Amino acid sequence: MSAHHFPGTGALAQVSAILGLSQAVSIPTNGRIIITSGQCGFREDMTISDSMTEQIKQLARNAHKLLQEAGATGGLKDVFQVTVYMTEMTDELIESWKVMKNQYGLKAVETGVSVPQLYEGAKVEMTFYALGSQAGTEKL
Numbered sequence: 001m002s003a004h005h006f007p008g009t010g011a012l013a014q015v016s017a018i019l020g021l022s023q024a025v026s027i028p029t030n031g032r033i034i035i036t037s038g039q040c041g042f043r044e045d046m047t048i049s050d051s052m053t054e055q056i057k058q059l060a061r062n063a064h065k066l067l068q069e070a071g072a073t074g075g076l077k078d079v080f081q082v083t084v085y086m087t088e089m090t091d092e093l094i095e096s097w098k099v100m101k102n103q104y105g106l107k108a109v110e111t112g113v114s115v116p117q118l119y120e121g122a123k124v125e126m127t128f129y130a131l132g133s134q135a136g137t138e139k140l
Contacts, residue, residue: 003027003080003131005107019094020101021110025080032132034070034078038085039063040122052123053096060100063128071132076104081129084112093124 007016008023016023027033039062041055042048049055064075072078086093089112101107108129118125 002078003031005080005109019110020098020107022107023109025109027080027131032071034067034072034128034130034132036063036066036070036128036130038119038125038127039066040119040125042120042122046120048121050121052090052092055123056093056096056100059124059126060104063126064104067128067130070130072130073133074105076100076106076128076130078130078132079106079108079128080131082106082108082110083127084110085115085118085125085127086112087115087118087123089114097124 004026005022006024006026007013012023015021039059040048041058042062043058049058060076067078068075084097
């Protein structure tokens with residue numbers, strides 16, 4: 001079971017191609033949805049790089065692992081929606097995130113929001129919505 005991604009047509013399809021995202025997504029009726037809290041690029045020792053590119057790489061590794069633990073066996077590939085919070089929209093952010101999406105096979109719909117500040121020096125934070133397996137691990 002997987003989500004169906006739609007790139008849109010005309011100008012929307014061009015934006016989808018440039019940014020590596022979908023314009024719409026259809027979720028199966030019986031889909032099990034997994035939602036993360038805001039994920040930042042913190043390392044295991046709770047430090048964070050000053051580099052936007054490194055923060056995005058670490059954020060992607062962290063989120064991929066978390067989603068797999070929560071029952072989205074494909075990790076980031078199972079994501080259908082991402083909300084991106086950033087302190088500044090830069091070419092570095094756009095290009096680094098595009099590389100990570102290609103690496104993990106992510107084709108989600110996305111919303112980006114610029115904010116004045118994030119937790120403990122983070123420059124970017126993302127919330128992920130993914131489809132999980134029906135037999136996922138329940139830990140409530």
